[in-house]
């Protein structure tokens with residue numbers, strides 16, 4: 001019997017064996033990784049960094065999708081952080097952002113947006129326009145005031 005014939009005759013057996021082998025080893029691998037995660041500080045740090053990098057990448061992708069700048073003032077420094085939070089933030093146009101977030105299992109709104117193919121009822125605002133923005137408005141209260149102040 002040549003190799004090919006052997007394979008054809010025992011295909012299902014080989015597949016089952018492969019599956020079993022895979023599952024057994026996957027469990028072992030996951031256990032190994034979990035132990036390493038808890039016991040090895042540098043491994044944990046690396047894992048956490050990878051996760052952070054991935055999140056940062058998804059954040060950037062999502063920000064760019066929503067125009068990459070504050071919808072009110074045009075602030076567009078993606079790197080800027082204040083108190084460890086991005087200065088650019090996502091805002092629900094109807095002011096439903098917080099309610100929305102509580103309904104969903106994702107801790108980060110940007111991640112939820114990414115997973116849901118960037119729904120249209122959100123926009124990007126800088127932190128200062130965000131706190132000064134009334135629902136449904138397009139210019140924040142601060143910039144309205146500043147606009148009035150100028151002749």
Ligand SMILES: [Zn+2]
Pocket residue numbers: 070071072073074075125126127128129130
């Ligand atoms: Zn702004």
Ligand SMILES: [Zn+2]
Pocket residue numbers: 072073128129139140141142143
């Ligand atoms: Zn503004």
